[in-house]
Amino acid sequence: MGDLILSTKDAAAKDTGSQEPEAKENDAKDTIATIPIKHIPVRPAYGTKGKPVVVATNYYDMSVTSQRLLQYKLVPVRVYPPGVTAKNPPIALKGRKLHRIIQLTMEKLDGVWVSEFKDYVYTLNPLTFPNGDPTIRIEYADESRPMEFDVKFTQPTSIDFGPLIKYLTTMKDYSGDFPVYADVISAIGAVLGHTPRSSSNVASLGSSRHFPLNISGQSQPLGFPDMNTIIRGYFQSVRPATGRLLLNLNVSHGVFRFAGPVKDLLKNYNAPGLRNVHRLLGRLRAEVVFLYDHGQPKGSKKGKAAGPSQDKIGRRVSEKTLTGLATRQDGRKGSKPVIQHDYARPSEVSFVLDGDVPAGFTAGAKYTVAQYYKTRYNYTVDPDLPVINAGTKDKPVYIPAEFVTIKAGQAVRRKTTPEETREMIDFAVRSPFANATSIATLGRQSMGLDNSKVLSAFNVTIGKNLLSVHARELPTPSIQYQGQKTANVFEGSWNLASVKVYRxxxxxxxxxxxxxxxxxxxxxxxxxxxxxxxxxxxxxxxxxxxxxxxxxxxxxxxxxxxxxxxxxxxxxxxxxxxxxxxxxxxxxxxxxxxxxxxxxxxxxxxxxxxxxxxxxxxxxxxxxxxxxxxxxxxxxxxMGGANHKLREDIPIFKEGKTMAVGYDVTHPTNMAGSDNLPSIVGMVSSTDRDLAQWPSTTWTQQSKQEMLDAEKLRNEFAERLQLWQKANGNQLPDNILIFRDGVSEGQFAQVLTKEVPEMREACKKIYPAKRQPLFTLVVSVKRHQTRFYPTDSRNMTKSRNVKSGTVVDRGVTLARTWDFFLVAHTALQGTARPAHYTVLLDEIFGSKYKAEAANMMEKVVHEMCYLFGRATKAVSICPPAYYADILCTRRRVYMSDVFEGSFDDSSSIASGTQSARIQNASHRNIHSRLKDTMFYI
Incomplete structure (x- = not known):
């Protein structure tokens, strides 16, 4: 793939690695928790089976020095003028407002600092405060409304890099929590992310995603209905690895709202389409031009911090949050404007001027927007464009459309349409080589990884080449159909020619x-x-x-x-x-x-x-x-059949004494009112040794709660055991292999302390007291950012990806933690995404297979990927996790009226009829006749 992009020299070095990046942009409300690392199974050994190969990764080596940073927490408090009552409770500060307040605060202090612009700043040296008072007063103007804040700094916490560096070098003497040294990793992440977050030309989303807004060829319009744009950006994350730190850098894509003059947006819509324009403009941030009075000299006075600015011809420019177009519902308070019809033009919107009025106007008289601009500013507005409301529904502020420009970098918060999705796929799906090239060129440039004053000040250096690591290609299992006929498997796929279903x-x-x-x-x-x-x-x-x-x-x-x-x-x-x-x-x-x-x-x-x-x-x-x-x-x-099986049964299932379970939780995202929509749980379990049938159960729980409700989990898990018992001659399984899908490292502790105990309680109710089953629990994750690229054409598929069965358990994993990446499938296009598996609990493999435990775990997971019943190919994630995800999707179908309904952004979804709809939809359960079948497939 070229020396410019990939270097294979690191593959021969000592085994180094990092844990998998944050599993997903996690929407769950559960607090990130830690657990003593002694409770996480130690990797029994590295795997040895399969053909050795070398693959490139999307990781860079990082160099940091053994130093200390100081972490300050910032607490902004609104200061109200005398006689003004403070709001109780105070409005939470977040997003761009908090970002700007932190920026204004730090501008008043000396010293080098970095921040994620949330709660903390990190410095190399103690901050020196004026008069020794750790409270800074700043003036902030939000949409022309000046405010004052007292920003208090707490006593700093020392973040010492030394113990982390020592641990990664020796992999010894660590008895702390998992994830390891999370506070240090977070601080280094703040250093790396500071440059893109500080740039007005980059839109940063979540904890790790950054999207350059001004690079040619890195975006594409999505067209109707909203004229949104997909932008190619980058994900970056710091990962601890054996012997070093790594920077994980990957291509990411985001969908953003239309940016630019509103008059250009309006060119795409006729009169009937203005209703959609009104909807999509709501709550968008825009730059609005306010003209000077006719005859007033063009001043050059600077605006206050964060307040209105002036363009080069002297007109005042202010940032506003739009309400939409002018409608007949505007002005519920005070003097109500007269709107001839919804989405009216400047000559069709009129209002009464009260009190002190500008020269040339009469108090109490009615004027159209067109008349107002002509009389006061000697400006003739565009008569054909609808008027924009840059105020609120109650107190509208009407602006001619030509004076409004939508700001770039505003993410879309709704589900994309099928047409948009197709356009997104066309833009986002690229060859592995193309993505690797972007990472090594535009990615480094956009993230400020080279010649960075910030990184230099904090003694952080990023290696020049993408790392390569050792991998193995596991052997392909043989697939059997009725009459002991076998399928011809090629690159993880086969067909049904001349065969019948196994059972x-x-x-x-x-x-x-x-x-x-x-x-x-x-x-x-x-x-x-x-x-x-x-x-x-x-x-x-x-x-x-x-x-x-x-x-x-x-x-x-x-x-x-x-x-x-x-x-x-x-x-x-x-x-x-x-x-x-x-x-x-x-x-x-x-x-x-x-x-x-x-x-x-x-x-x-x-x-x-x-x-x-x-x-x-x-x-x-x-x-x-x-x-x-x-x-x-x-x-x-x-109908309860088995489409195919493995010719050689998976050893742990061969005796018919092991049950497999998969469960997942999906959360409402990218939609208005999602905080009140429920999260959906899906759980499946095997009932036969061929792993063909996976009956299921599904339920809803509190919105964005990742951990399962205790009582519900206990009862439903007991039901899984009873189904197994019914299908297996009244016998209960000796072993239970559990795949927990989609949790991040910060939630591993809660899986072990909240969910596993409830499953054990379910077993206690059903099993004899002295015969409890053995558990092994594996977290399976697809929403991570690790990618592998072939370095040799002999180990490459037609789509230029690594071959199916490629497993990586070193180089990008920690030596102590038992985890591995597996590309079980063949990606037909784009870059193959490996599944990442982490063993959180093991009572089966270590005791049964001893030194071969790691090899057996990889074999079991890999071969299970060939047993996804509705396909004639290996799938990318282990079937229990895959089925659980499909099940959650089916449950969501039953609730499509609330999940895909058109709740307005400004409405309270939890009130009245809408709340009742959600409650009603949550109780739509599978019919009893289908309950124990694979109805969801």
Whole structure:
């Protein structure tokens, strides 16, 4: 891939590594906790199985000196003028306001400092305060409203780098908490992130993501409905590694609101589209031009700190938060303006001037916006552009659109549309080489890693080359179908040619099909052709795949016709009620839109209690045997079958005494009112030695709570054990292998102290007192930022990725912690994302496999990735975690009216009808007839 980008010299060095970066931009409310490292299993050994290879990483070596930083906490308190009552409780300071307050405060002090612009600043030397008082008064002007704050500095905490450097060098004498030296790592992260966070040309999101706003070719407009833009940026994180510190730097993408003159935005919309413009302008930050009175000389007086500035022709420029366009609902307090119609133009918006009025105006008289600007400023506004409200709904401030410019770097807080998603994928999916090149060039430049005065002052140096590490390619397992036939596996994938499912599920003796038509959705088709295709598909499943499916009870199908924009749920419910005794209903969807699909699953899964299998009509009518087979795999799983198995059983499951469990929690993100939408828990468990069937349970809990509710977890885990017992001759498993998906390192402690005890309590209620099962718990994470790149074309796939089965357990891992990265799948495009596995608890592998525990763990996880039932390929994450994620998605489908509803940003989602809708949606549970099946697949 080129010496400019990758260097392989580090692969031969001693094993070095780092733990996986923060698992995700975590939305959970749980406090980050630590746990004594002695409670985390020690890595039993490095793995040895597989073909040795060398891979490059997206890590840089870091050099830091053994020094001390001082950490000051800043506490800003609003100072109110005499006679003004302070707000109680005070409004929390965060985001850009807190950023600016910290910046203004530190400008009054001498010394070198860095900050994430949240709560803390870090310095090399003690700060010297005027008159010795650690309280600094600053003046801050927010949208032209001057405020004063007293910013108090607490006594500094010393952050000593020495113990961390010693530990990483020796890997000895550490008995503290995990994650290791979190305070030191956080301080170094603040040093590295200070430069991009301080730049007005970079938008920083969360703890680690930074997006340059002015680099050509690194963004792309997404078009309608909101004219948003996707920007290529970078994630950076400091990671402790054996023998050194590493900087993890990766390409990241963010979606941002339109930036630029509002008049340019308006060019994209006609009159009916102004409603959408009004919506998208709401709560956007913008620069607003205020003109001087006609005849007033152009001054050059500077504005106050953070307040209005002046452009070069003397007009005053102020930052405002927009409300939207002018509407008839404006002005609920005081003199109400007269708006001829919503989204009106300057000649259609009028208001009364009261009190002291400017020269040329009459108190109590009514003026349009156009008249006001002409009389006061001798300016003729654009008569065709709608008026912008730069005030509030209660107290509007109307500005001609040509004087408003939306500021860059404002992130989108909603779910992207399907069209936007397609555009995003087109822009974001690039070859591994392209991403590595960006990291090594624009990434370093944007993050200020070279020739940085800040890094130099804090004695931090970043290596020049991306690191390379030792890896291994694990052997591919053999896949078996009915009659001991095996599949030909190539690059982690195979097909169903000439094979039948390993074990058919329950015979489908009572089924039919339903065709849903929606005006304006889908291509023209012939009814007879559709009927014949459905029968052809049924025969393919029965004859080619070995799935027993009897003839349709209604050969001609049932048909539902929906008008354009019609809400589909009621008509689907009316037809489905006629089919309540059926086992399975095959549903032909008009297109890929989610509204019809969501209604089908809601009614079928929660109300009727029969399985539904959905196909898109255009795809079905292509009569592809591969399409028939892919959907047929879902059919067999729903009916309790096993599509394929491994020829050589995974050792730990071979005896039929080990149950596997996977669970995940998903949180509402990128939507208005998400703080009151519930988080969703999904849990699956195996019931057979072939790991084919994974019945499930799902529930909701408090919004953005990552840790599972204790009582609910205890009861649902007990139910998983009882299902295993029922399916295995009344026997309970001796071993339970648990995959916990998606928690960050800061939540590992809570998994061990809050969740594991509840699962043990469930076992105590079911098992004999002296025969408790052994637990092994593995955290599986996909939302991290580690990537690997091939360094040799012989170890490369067609998409220029590392090969499936590539495992890395050194170089980017800590020697003591038992974790590894695994690329089990083959990425067809883009850069393959490895899964990261960390063993948090082990009572099985160490005792059973001794010195081979690490090899066996990697083998088990790798081979399980070939047992994802609905695919003929290895998947990127272990199936228990994958199924749990799919289950959470299905539960969210049942609640699509609240998760995908159009709650306004300014509304309180927790009030009135909306709160009732959320409560009602949270109680939509799977029908009892489907409860113990793989209905969610």
């Amino acid at each position: 058919a599920g329950h015979p489908i003796t009572n089924c039919t099909w339903v065709n849903i038509q929606q005006e304006g959705n889908g291509r023209h088709y012939d009814d007879n052709d559709l009927k014949n295709t459905m029968e052809e598909w049924r025969k393919h499943m029965k004859e080619k795949m070995g799935i027993p499916c009897s003839e349709f009870k209604n050969p001609n199908g049932l048909h539902i016709r929906l008008a354009r924009g019609e809400y589909p749920e009621q008509k689907i419910r009316e037809v489905f009620k006629l089919l309540s005794e059926y086992q399975m209903v095959f549903v032909v969807l008009p297109g890929k839109g989610t509204d019809v699909y969501n209604a089908v699953k809601l009614v079928g899964d929660t109300e009727m209690g029969f399985h539904t299998v959905c196909v898109v009509r255009d795809n079905l009518l292509k009569k592809s045997a591969q399409y028939y087979a892919n959907v047929g795999l879902k059919v067999n799983l729903k």
